[in-house]
Amino acid sequence: MLDLRLPRLRRDALTVLRRNLRVWRKLLGPAVAMNFGEPLLYLLGFGYGLGIFIGQMSDMPYLTFLASGIIASSAMTTASFEGMYSVFTRMVPQRTYEALLATPLEIDDILAGEMLWCGTKALFSGIAILAVATALGVVAGWQALLALPVVFLTGLCFAGPAIIMSALASNYDFFNYYFVLVVTPMMLLCGVFYPIDSLPELMQYIVQALPLTHAVALTRPLVAGQAVTDVGLHLSVLVAYTLISYYLAVVLVRRRLLV
Amino acid sequence: MSRPQPDMPAAPLVRARGLSKVYDQHRAVDGIDFSIPRGKCFGFLGPNGAGKTTTLRMLMGLTPMSAGELTVFDLPLPAAAREVRRRVGIVPQADNLDPDFSVQENLQVYASYFGLRGNETETRIERLLEFAALTDRRRSKTETLSGGMKRRLTIARALINEPELVILDEPTTGLDPQARHIIWGRLMELRRRGTTLVLTTHYMEEAERLCDELVIMDQGRILDQGTPAQLIQRHVEPEVIEIRGRAELLERLQPTPDCRIEQMGTSLYCYTGDSRGLMQRLQSDPELTFMHRPAGLEDVFLKLTGRELRD
Numbered sequence: 399m400l401d402l403r404l405p406r407l408r409r410d411a412l413t414v415l416r417r418n419l420r421v422w423r424k425l426l427g428p429a430v431a432m433n434f435g436e437p438l439l440y441l442l443g444f445g446y447g448l449g450i451f452i453g454q455m456s457d458m459p460y461l462t463f464l465a466s467g468i469i470a471s472s473a474m475t476t477a478s479f480e481g482m483y484s485v486f487t488r489m490v491p492q493r494t495y496e497a498l499l500a501t502p503l504e505i506d507d508i509l510a511g512e513m514l515w516c517g518t519k520a521l522f523s524g525i526a527i528l529a530v531a532t533a534l535g536v537v538a539g540w541q542a543l544l545a546l547p548v549v550f551l552t553g554l555c556f557a558g559p560a561i562i563m564s565a566l567a568s569n570y571d572f573f574n575y576y577f578v579l580v581v582t583p584m585m586l587l588c589g590v591f592y593p594i595d596s597l598p599e600l601m602q603y604i605v606q607a608l609p610l611t612h613a614v615a616l617t618r619p620l621v622a623g624q625a626v627t628d629v630g631l632h633l634s635v636l637v638a639y640t641l642i643s644y645y646l647a648v649v650l651v652r653r654r655l656l657v
Numbered sequence: 658m659s660r661p662q663p664d665m666p667a668a669p670l671v672r673a674r675g676l677s678k679v680y681d682q683h684r685a686v687d688g689i690d691f692s693i694p695r696g697k698c699f700g701f702l703g704p705n706g707a708g709k710t711t712t713l714r715m716l717m718g719l720t721p722m723s724a725g726e727l728t729v730f731d732l733p734l735p736a737a738a739r740e741v742r743r744r745v746g747i748v749p750q751a752d753n754l755d756p757d758f759s760v761q762e763n764l765q766v767y768a769s770y771f772g773l774r775g776n777e778t779e780t781r782i783e784r785l786l787e788f789a790a791l792t793d794r795r796r797s798k799t800e801t802l803s804g805g806m807k808r809r810l811t812i813a814r815a816l817i818n819e820p821e822l823v824i825l826d827e828p829t830t831g832l833d834p835q836a837r838h839i840i841w842g843r844l845m846e847l848r849r850r851g852t853t854l855v856l857t858t859h860y861m862e863e864a865e866r867l868c869d870e871l872v873i874m875d876q877g878r879i880l881d882q883g884t885p886a887q888l889i890q891r892h893v894e895p896e897v898i899e900i901r902g903r904a905e906l907l908e909r910l911q912p913t914p915d916c917r918i919e920q921m922g923t924s925l926y927c928y929t930g931d932s933r934g935l936m937q938r939l940q941s942d943p944e945l946t947f948m949h950r951p952a953g954l955e956d957v958f959l960k961l962t963g964r965e966l967r968d
Contacts, residue, residue, distance in 0.1 A: 401721070413769045420766065421757040493753035499719055500747035500815075501770035502739045656719055657680075 401656065405506035405648040414498070414511025415518065422519075433526035437472060441465055441530060444591075456593050458622045462538070465531035466621035467590035469545055470613035472527060473520035473552035478581050480516045481560025482573045489564055495655060505651050513557040513644060520553025521546060531621065538623025545620040548636075552613040555636045558643020565650035584610040589618075609639045668731070670695045670822055670853050671716065675725035678711050678877075685711045687877035688725065698844070698854040700864045702954070703874035704962055709857035710750065712874075713826050716855070717747060729822070743771065746815030750826040752807045754799040760810055761786065761795040764817060771818045781817065788843065789813035805836025812843060823847065825856040829863060841866060861955040875962040885954050892960055893952040894928040898935060900947040901925075909942075919959075928952065 422429055445461035452460040488494035498508050524546055531537050563576045587601065588594065588610035594602055605611045612632040619626045669692035678686040686708040693699045701709040714720035715727060718738025727734045729741045755763050764782045768774065773781075786792045789809035791802075799807065808828065815823055828844070829837040844867055848854055858864050864871055865885045872882040881888060889895075894917065901924050915934055916927040927935060932949065939947050 399721075410770075410772070413772070416769065417755075417766050420762075424757070492756060493749075493751065494755060496749060497753040497755065497767070498770060500717065500742065500749065501767070501818075502743045502772075503770055504739060656721060 400649055401652045402649060405510070405645060407510055408507055410503055410507040411510035411514060414503070414508050415514045418511070418515040419518070429522075430526075433523050434530060437465075437468060437523070437527040438530045440468055441527075441534060445534075445536075456618075458624075459536060461534060462531075462536040462622050463618070464591065465527065465534075465536050466545070466618040467614050469524050469527045469531075469549060469621065470552055470610060470617045471585050471588075471590045472523045473549045473613065474556045474584065474610055475581060476520045476523045477516040477553040477556040478560045478576070480519050481512070481557045482563050482567075482576065483570065485512055485561050486564040486567055486570065486573075489651070489655070490567075495651075499655065505655065506648055509561060509644065509647050509651060512561060513554050513640075516557030516560070517550045517553035520556075521550045524549030528621070537621055541623060542621045545617045548613060548616045548620070551633070551636050551640070552609070555609050555613070555639040555643070558640055558647050561647040562643060562650055565647060565654050584608050589614045609636055612636055668695075669693055670730060671855070672728045673712075673725065674727075676712070676715060676722060676727055677724040678708070678715065678720060679723040684877050686715070689872075689874075689877070689879045691872055691879065691882065693853065693855060694870070695853055696848075696851050697869040698848050698856070698867050700868035700871035701855075701857040701874055702859065702861075702864045702868075702871050702958060703857075704859060706876075707874040707962075708877040709874055710826055713824055713855070713857060716824060717742060717745070743818065744821050746818065746820035746823040748808075748811050748815045748823065748825040748828055750830070752811055754807060754810060754814070756799055759796050759798055760791055760802070763799060763810065764814060767814050768817045773817065778817075781819075785813040785816055788816070790839075803836070805832055805839060808832060808836065808840055809843065812840070816847075820852065822853045822855065825854065827857055827859070829858075829860065837863075861953060861958060865954050873958060873961050880961045881957075888957045889952050889954065891957075893956045894930050895952055896929050896932045896949065897952050897956060898927045898929070898932060898939070898947055898949050899924055900927065900939065900945055902945045921959075926956070928956065 441461060441464060445464050449460040449464075454460065455463040495508060499505070528537065528542060528545065532542075559580070560576070563573060567573065587597065587605050588608055589605070590610070594605055594611065597605065612635040615628070616626060616632050618624075671691075671693035673692070674690050675688050676686055676690070677684065677688050689708075689712070701707075701712060703709050711720055715722050715734065716729060718735040718741060721735060730744060732741055734741060755766060758766055761782065764785060765778075768778050768782065783792075786795055789806075789812065791806060791810060791813070794802065794806065799810070802810065812825075812828070825844070829840050832840065841863070844854060844856075848867075854867070856863075856867065868885060870882070870884055871888070873880045873888070881891065883891065898916075903923075915931050916929045919926040919928070929935065936949065939945055
C-alpha cells in the first residue's frame with residue numbers, strides 16, 4: 399500500500415544538505431576541476447571551432463549562445479548525476495539512508511535535503527561556467543548573475559526525476575535508460591546548441607513540455623543581455639516539475655525503504 | 658484506562674498489543690503482546706526469520722504495522738515515530754557508518770541529524786570516543802576499522818542523543834570472542850546507568866548474560882516470556898548429559914532410566930532431574946564421550962523452536 403501523504407518541509411532537510419556539502423569539501427580538488435574544466439573545454443572546442451563557421455546565432459555571437467545554453471544543460475546533467483549515482487549509493491549499497499532514518503529525520507527531510515544539494519551542485523557548475531564565459535568575454539553584463547537562481551531551480555527540477563529513478567533502480571545500469579531516453583534528448587532538442595525554431599513544427603510543441611527548454615529560455619537572454627520574455631511561464635514549468643517530482647520521489651522512496 | 662497503583666512497578670517503556678506485520682501471504686509478526694520494563698535489558702531470542710527484526714523496525718516506526726497497537730514512552734507508533742526516534746538510540750544489524758567520514762566526523766555528523774551541535778556536543782563526542790575506546794583512532798576512515806571497532810563506533814553513535822532506550826539488532830553477530838566480550842561489557846555498563854536496552858540475538862550466551870527478561874519468538878509468534886532462569890525452570894529438566902558416539906553405541910544405552918532423550922546429529926541429549934543412574938552407566942563405557950552440564954537457554958530454545966534447520 400502506498401503512503402501518499404503529502405511530504406512536510408522542515409528545517410531538518412538542511413542537515414542532509416550540510417552533510418553532503420561537508421563530503422564535497424573533502425573532495426574539493428576533483429570537484430572544482432570538473433566544474434571548471436568541462437565547460438572550458440566545451441566552450442573552447444565547440445564555441446571557437448563551430449563559432450568560426452556559424453558567426454551569429456539568434457542575434458548573438460555563437461559562443462554566447464552556446465555558453466548561455468550550456469549553463470542550463472549542465473545544471474540538468476549535474477543534478478541528474480547526483481540524483482542518480484550519488485543518491486542511489488547512499489540509499490542502497492552504502493545504507494546511509496538507513497542510518498539517517500534511525501534519527502528524527504524522515505524521508506521527506508532526506509529527499510528535500512538531497513534535492514537542495516543537487517540544486518547547490520548545479521549552482522556551483524553554473525558559477526564556474528559563468529566565470530569561464532566571462533573570461534572569454536561573451537557575457538553581456540551584470541544581469542547574467544540572475545541566471546544563477548535559475549540554474550539552482552533547474553537543478554532542483556532535474557533532481558526530483560533523478561531521485562525517482564534511484565527509487566526504482568535495482569542497480570546502476572538502470573540509469574543508462576534515463577540518460578539515453580531523457581537527458582541526452584533534452585540536451586540535443588531543447589535549444590542548447592541551436593534555436594528550437596529550427597525544429598519541425600510538431601517537435602517545437604513537444605519540446606515546450608520539457609523543462610530544459612524553459613531553463614534555456616531564461617538563462618540565454620540573461621547571459622546575452624537581451625530582454626527576458628514569459629518569465630512567469632518558464633518559472634512555473636520549472637517549479638511544477640520540482641514539486642511534482644519531489645512528491646513522487648518521496649512516495650516511491652517510502653515504498654522502497656519503509657517496508 | 659487504569660491508573661498506576663502505588664505498589665506497581667514503573668510503567669513499561671514499550672507496550673505492544675496484537676502487533677502484526679503481514680507481507681502478502683506471509684505473517685512475519687503474528688499478533689504479539691509484550692511490554693518492556695524501564696531500566697532493564699529485554700531480549701528477543703529466535704531463529705532466523707522469527708520476526709525479531711521486523712518487530713524492532715516497527716518499534717522504530719520504520720515498518721508500518723498491519724494490525725495492533727504499539728506505544729513507546731506512551732507515544733503511539735507510527736504516528737509519533739519522529740518524537741520516539743529523538744529519544745531512542747538504534748544499532749542496526751549491518752554496519753551503516755558513513756564511509757565518507759572519519760570516526761570523529763561520523764559522530765559529529767550524526768549529532769547534527771538530531772540538531773545537536775556546539776561545545777556540549779563536542780564534549781559528549783569526546784566521552785563517546787572514550788567509551789568506544791576509539792580516541793586514538795578518531796581520524797581514521799571507517800573502512801580501516803576492524804569489525805569490533807565498527808560495532809563500538811555504531812554503539813557510540815547510537816548514544817549521541819543520550820537515549821533513554823537503546824535498540825540493538827544482533828549487536829555481536831560476526832564478531833570474534835574478544836570483541837564480543839568488550840561489547841557485552843559496554844552494554845552492561847549502559848544498563849547500570851539506567852538505560853533500557855532492547856536487543857535481538859540468536860546467541861544463547863548473549864541472551865543469558867545480558868537479558869533480565871526475554872521472549873522466545875518463532876514464526877512471528879512469542880512462544881514464552883520470562884527471565885532466563887524462569888524459562889529454563891519452566892521448560893527443561895535441570896541437568897543435561899550430552900553423549901557423542903556412533904549410532905550403534907548410542908543404541909546400547911536404550912532404554913535410559915529417568916531421562917527425556919532428544920537426538921540431534923550424532924549427539925544424544927538426555928534431560929533429567931536425577932542423573933546418577935545414567936552417569937554410572939556412562940562412566941563404565943569407555944567408548945562414549947559425554948558432557949554433563951546444567952540446562953541452559955539453548956535447551957529451552959531448541960525445545961520450543963524445534964531442531965530442524967532454519968534458512
